[in-house]
Amino acid sequence: MKIMGISGLPGSGKGLVSEIALQKGAMVISMGDIIRKEAKKRGESTKETAQNLRKEHGQYIVAELTIKEIKEILKEGFDKSIIVEGIRSPFEVDLFKENFDNFIILSVFANPKLRFERIKSRQREDDTTDYEIFVERDQRELDFGIGVVISLSDKMIINESDLESYEKEIREFFEEYDI
Amino acid sequence: MKIMGISGLPGSGKGLVSEIALQKGAMVISMGDIIRKEAKKRGESTKETAQNLRKEHGQYIVAELTIKEIKEILKEGFDKSIIVEGIRSPFEVDLFKENFDNFIILSVFANPKLRFERIKSRQREDDTTDYEIFVERDQRELDFGIGVVISLSDKMIINESDLESYEKEIREFFEEYDI
Structure with a gap:
């Protein structure tokens, strides 16, 4: 049982980590949901x-x-285990590490070209088919410091080949790190 | 034949990429050497x-x-091929991309714990056995924007297991990307 954060730029494939975590009985908490809940209240x-x-x-x-x-x-x-989605700044990581022993960050990496192709093809509500908007969205995350979070991750998974091997890597990580 | 940059935090294992490149007849240019040459002149x-x-x-x-x-x-x-060592900021990457078609960045990743262990054991002149100095050195690189460079790499290799499989991955990358 662990408390961990997931990091990665848009289109890298963070979603599957949360999905598999949920299947294993973990809880997934999104920092975005916490804002949305508060917004509803207000x-x-x-x-x-x-x-x-x-x-x-x-x-x-x-x-x-x-x-x-x-x-x-x-x-x-x-x-x-508890999985935190939406950590973007190294100061946030420090806060979590101060509050929870053994808090770790898993990052998912895919190169920008591949991430853009994925985002173009999945077309979620907040996705874009415009390369400039994709770059701006990356930049917004990077301005928060997500590049630092990714570079200092405790574990990195590269998600550039097929879905099966990506899923296998996530499951191996969950076993190895006792998630 | 390509022109490419290598990125990665201290202790990640960038050196082996240059070594293998040299073996293959590539040229390795270090941005640090360019400063050292100019310093000697002055x-x-x-x-x-x-x-x-x-x-x-x-x-x-x-x-x-x-x-x-x-x-x-x-x-x-x-x-x-020409390999550039010492690129640390995304603005530098942009400059190289503007000047050379197909310029790519390869990043090497290892988690901070492992990088510190390696640095402690190799003890090069500029290395440290002090964790705080290690963190400061990381931070200096991150202040230049290396986290952004790493996160937006065209290719990432994880160097956390044995040397043989790391070398194999580098050679495969060189074949695939025509380095």
Whole structure:
């Protein structure tokens, strides 16, 4: 049982890590969901709440709220792994490491060309077929410091070949790291 | 025949990439050597020259000098691959991509724990057995933007298992990318 974060640029394939974690009985907490929940409470847009939360409580409030939620879940006796989605800055990583022993970051890597091809073909609501918008979205994540988070990961998986071998690598990682 | 850059944090294992490239007849150009050469000419320390060059000619002068040197080498008819060591910022990568078609970045990744163990055991002149100094050195590279360079690499090799399989991966990469 571990608490860990997933990192990786858009289109790298983080989603499958969460899916397999859920199958194994782990809990997946998205930092984005924490903002969305708060936005609903406040009757604001997610973007407004993200900005307001930081204005009111500092830059790391979302990580702090997530840590608080995890501590409550642990207090209630949850004893499987907890996966945190949406960690983008090295300061957030530090906060999680301070609060949870053995907190680790797994990053998923795929080269930009491949990530763009994937995003073009999956066309989720927030996806784009425009290369410039793809680059801007990467840049937004990189501005938060995700490049540092990825480079200092405890574990990296490259997701550039077929889905089967990627899934196998994730499952091996889960076994090895006791997730 | 290609022109490419190598990236990776200290202790990740970039050196073997250059070694194998040399064996294959490629040329290895170190941005650090370009500064050292200029420092010798000026009779200054490398650190002084690095600072002075940037003061006199802007932040990307070392990349610009390297690009100039590569262009001269190509003009002289060199027709094997050229490997550039020491690229640390995404702006430098952009400069190389603007000047050379098909310029690619290969990054080598190893987790921080493993990199520190390696650095402790190899004890090169600039290496350290002190974890805080290791972290500071990482941070200096990350401040230049190496995390962005690594995260946006065209190719990533993970160097966390044995030397033989790492060497095999490098050779496969060289074949696949026509280095």
